Amino acid sequence: MTIKTLAMNLGPLSLLEGWYQDPTTGQWYYYDAEGNRYVYAAGYLYALALWEPAPKVVNVAHGDTLRISVEFKYSGPAKTMKLRGEIGQRRWGLYGRTDIWDCLRLQDTCSFTIGPVTHPITFRSGVVGIPHIDIPILVKPNTGGYMDGGKHYSIYAKLIDGISFTEGETGSFMQEDALFVVSAEPTFSDFKIDDYKQV
Amino acid sequence: MAQYAEITHVGGPESATEGNWVMIPVQIVNKWHHALSLRCTGHHTPQELFIDRIRDVASGETWYLSGLFRMPNHDVVVLIASWFLGTDGQYHLDDQKTRTIKLTELVPSFSEFKITDYRAV
Structure with a gap:
C-alpha cells in the first residue's frame, strides 16, 4: 500500500x-x-479596529496635555487635511471583549497642506508645517472630564477632512493602554490635632 | 526650412506633473558660412516666455542651450524659435519647432501612517 x-x-x-x-x-x-x-x-x-500593544505607558493627570507625533508617506497633488488624535478604550460587548473603539477625548489640529509630490515622501510632525496633536487631559470629577483616574486608556491618530480611514495608511493602529491616568481623587492623610487650648 | 539658424533638437519629457520643473534642451546650428548673432526664444502655452537668449555662433557651430518652466495644470505646447540678426539691426524669425508635454495626473496615495511618539507636555 x-x-x-x-x-x-x-x-x-x-x-x-x-x-x-x-x-x-x-x-x-x-x-x-x-x-x-x-x-x-x-x-x-x-x-x-486593529489593535496593537502600546510601546510604552505614559502617566498623565488632569491638566496635562498629551502630545502625539505621527509620520506618514504621501505622493500626489497638493492636498489640505487635518490630523485627529483620540483617546479611548475598548468596549466590552455582550459576548466578551470586542474591538469597538469607544472614544472619550478627541482633538483636531489646524489644517495643513502638503504636495504636490510625485514620489512618496515621509511627512513628520514638527517638520515642514506638519503639526503635533495636542489633546488636553480632563479627568473626572473635574468639570468636563471624561476620563477616570486610576485607569489605562488607548490612543490612535488619523488624517481627516475628506480622507477615508485605513489602518496603517491614513491612520494608526489603536495603541492599547498607552496612557495611565493618575487618580484625580482628593487624598487626605496624616490628620492630627495640632494644639488645643482655652479661648 | 531654416536659412541660417536651424533648430536641430528640442528635448524635454513626454509628460510632467503639475508644479514640477520642466527642462527643455535646444540645439541650434548656424548654417551660414559666417558667424551670426542668433537669438532663441521659447514659449509655452499660453504664451509664457521661458527662453530668450542671444549669442554669436560661428559658422557650422551648434549652440546648446536650455530653459526651465514650471508645469501648469494642463498640457502644454512648447514653441522654440530661432532668429538671426539682419543687416537692418533687427532679429528675423528663421526656424520654429514645437513639442507637446502632457500633464501627468497625480493620484493621492497615503501609506505607512504611524504614531512615532506620545508624551505629556
Whole structure:
C-alpha cells in the first residue's frame, strides 16, 4: 500500500460581502464589498479596529496635555487635511471583549497642506508645517472630564477632512493602554490635632 | 526650412506633473558660412516666455542651450524659435519647432501612517 499526498494551495483567505458569526463567541460580524469589517452590537454596526500593544505607558493627570507625533508617506497633488488624535478604550460587548473603539477625548489640529509630490515622501510632525496633536487631559470629577483616574486608556491618530480611514495608511493602529491616568481623587492623610487650648 | 539658424533638437519629457520643473534642451546650428548673432526664444502655452537668449555662433557651430518652466495644470505646447540678426539691426524669425508635454495626473496615495511618539507636555 502506498501513501499518496495531495497538496492544495488554498491561497489567501477572502471573505465575500455579508454576515459572519464567530462560532465560539456567537459574535456577528459584517464584511462590506470593500473588505471593511464591522461588528454588530445592540442593533448597530461598529467599524472594527486593529489593535496593537502600546510601546510604552505614559502617566498623565488632569491638566496635562498629551502630545502625539505621527509620520506618514504621501505622493500626489497638493492636498489640505487635518490630523485627529483620540483617546479611548475598548468596549466590552455582550459576548466578551470586542474591538469597538469607544472614544472619550478627541482633538483636531489646524489644517495643513502638503504636495504636490510625485514620489512618496515621509511627512513628520514638527517638520515642514506638519503639526503635533495636542489633546488636553480632563479627568473626572473635574468639570468636563471624561476620563477616570486610576485607569489605562488607548490612543490612535488619523488624517481627516475628506480622507477615508485605513489602518496603517491614513491612520494608526489603536495603541492599547498607552496612557495611565493618575487618580484625580482628593487624598487626605496624616490628620492630627495640632494644639488645643482655652479661648 | 531654416536659412541660417536651424533648430536641430528640442528635448524635454513626454509628460510632467503639475508644479514640477520642466527642462527643455535646444540645439541650434548656424548654417551660414559666417558667424551670426542668433537669438532663441521659447514659449509655452499660453504664451509664457521661458527662453530668450542671444549669442554669436560661428559658422557650422551648434549652440546648446536650455530653459526651465514650471508645469501648469494642463498640457502644454512648447514653441522654440530661432532668429538671426539682419543687416537692418533687427532679429528675423528663421526656424520654429514645437513639442507637446502632457500633464501627468497625480493620484493621492497615503501609506505607512504611524504614531512615532506620545508624551505629556
